[in-house]
Amino acid sequence: MGPVSIAFIFNPVCTYHAAAPPGSEQERLEYAVNTKRRALTMALRWANTQTYLLQEEPAALSFLEVSLSNYTCYSLLYSINISVIVVLLKVYCSDHTYTTIRVAVAATGREVIGAVTDKLGTNDELLLVHLSSAGEKQILKPNDVSVFSTLGNNGRLFACPRDQLNALTPLPDQEGPSAGSMSSFELMSSKDLAYQMTLFDWELFSCVHELLYHTFGRQNFRRTTANLDLFLRRFNQVQLWVVTEVCLCGQLSKRVQLLKKFIKIAAHCREFKNLNSFFAIIMGMSNPAVSRLSQTWEKLPSKFKKFYAEFESMMDPSRNHRAYRLTVTKIEPPIIPFMPLLLKDMTFTHEGNKTFIDNMVNFEKMVSIYPDICQPNKNHAEVRGYVRKLCVIDNQRTLTQLSYRLEPRRT
Structure with a gap:
């Protein structure tokens, strides 16, 4: 729902493969898909009824991770609010290129920068900046948490060296629509x-x-x-x-x-x-x-x-x-x-x-x-x-x- 391209994914911790029944390749494929769908539906329904327990009990979180093993579940953050969810987050560079990183929902500014640095393989010391559509820049602190969720509606995250801070300009799509709907x-x-x-x-x-x-x-x-x-x-x-x-x-x-x-x-x-x-x-x-x-x-x-x-x-x-x-x-x-x-x-x-x-x-x-x-x-x-x-x-x-x-x- 937000302007930053984000998706949320459960982190698999182990692998389990159910034996496929005999039959054609199409029948085996349908069986596998239905089996995964049932397992995923069960786990998500259980998680939604046990929200507060999941937030506090490591054993419950472990069970959910195992239940969702080998499945990728993309959903918005609000669809299930538990701490095992991580975010795939787009972070832009000063030249308007971007990289996608995978961090925890509660990731700090320091952790986001660390993930960007590792992904880009750079040794530069980077700043994490919230750039609004009006060009206003806010340098995020290393200890700020859930940095993506505090962005404005058309805000974007940028990672750049300090000497390129003044050169940051909003992306074209930050301007919003040019025609009404x-x-x-x-x-x-x-x-x-x-x-x-x-x-x-x-x-x-x-x-x-x-x-x-x-x-x-x-x-x-x-x-x-x-x-x-x-x-x-x-x-x-x-x-x-x-x-x-x-x-x-x-x-x-x-x-x-x-x-x-x-x-x-x-x-x-x-x-x-x-x-x-x-x-x-x-x-x-x-x-x-x-x-x-x-x-x-x-x-x-x-x-x-x-x-x-x-x-x-x-x-x-x-x-x-x-x-x-x-x-x-x-x-x-x-x-x-x-x-x-x-x-x-x-x-x-x-x-x-x-x-x-x-x-x-x-x-x-x-x-x-x-x-x-x-x-x-x-x-x-x-x-x-x-x-x-x-x-x-x-x-x-x-x-x-x-x-x-x-x-x-x-x-």
């Missing part, structure tokens, strides 16, 4: 789009087991927060999707249709208790590059203006986000919460309450920290594929420039 999704049902966004958010959110690590300090647990990082990046991606589509729509009437479409999708997200995508869409519509398009907003039907005003009022941060909290009290849980505010609340609860009282765990504190979640259950292949591969422009300056081309400043 409205033709792909305008005929898709707004309700189906919202359902698939909720499904995707559920998959991501249900694997965010690091909330306590984030709240109590991951350095205290020596754990990565990679799943949380990816979920937060998805929130930003949905925001940018809205802004990108509007700013790449050159026809006024089509832009009005887009605003109506996004308002409908947001309404359905709220209906499905997916407040995370709901807020992402509304915040995208509130982006200055969109909100300044007065000609577009003027032509929006009054009914939709009213809906948008109601939705936007829920983002009012005054009185500790009172409007949002009142809305939540009216929704029967479980829900997918607005993650940035959830993290803020969890940190506040942690810092304002003792973890232990009279040498006993403060369970009231732990219960108040644990969030409610929901699990939708619809599927549609075309819509599902679209919402999981949103292409965005993440450079605010570029989006603003596009906005002014659509509607120049009035004199």
Whole structure:
């Protein structure tokens, strides 16, 4: 889902070959494939039901590794959140060539650089740099963990000698799309789009087991927060999707249709208790590059203006986000919460309450920290594929420039 080309693979530790039955070569091949599929399905289902055990028990991790021996399982990080997963990570060089390395999900900057150095066979002392689409450079520290998961939506990892740092320039594909995708999704049902966004958010959110690590300090647990990082990046991606589509729509009437479409999708997200995508869409519509398009907003039907005003009022941060909290009290849980505010609340609860009282765990504190979640259950292949591969422009300056081309400043 991220901009960096990544895949996740289980590391096989031994080999086992089942005896093939007699028959034609095709029959033996089908038997072997089905056998592998059954073994892999069993292991993954077991792993998904034993997530927390797997994180803490070496014996459980060993069992899973053996179960998946001689099988290669590519999946996104959020599909199964256990520590045996490693990442195949693309790291670019200053000349825009790249190499692919294989490191643990929680790999440090030092380990990534070490893997790149070994792969390239170089003796140069390399820096690991996060390069944004706007050309901003962030030198990652040797002890930074899960360096890939903290990249921006169109960010890339570069490894280069220090004397080439100033020469680093963004890759062409970091600019994002040059044309909108409205033709792909305008005929898709707004309700189906919202359902698939909720499904995707559920998959991501249900694997965010690091909330306590984030709240109590991951350095205290020596754990990565990679799943949380990816979920937060998805929130930003949905925001940018809205802004990108509007700013790449050159026809006024089509832009009005887009605003109506996004308002409908947001309404359905709220209906499905997916407040995370709901807020992402509304915040995208509130982006200055969109909100300044007065000609577009003027032509929006009054009914939709009213809906948008109601939705936007829920983002009012005054009185500790009172409007949002009142809305939540009216929704029967479980829900997918607005993650940035959830993290803020969890940190506040942690810092304002003792973890232990009279040498006993403060369970009231732990219960108040644990969030409610929901699990939708619809599927549609075309819509599902679209919402999981949103292409965005993440450079605010570029989006603003596009906005002014659509509607120049009035004199």
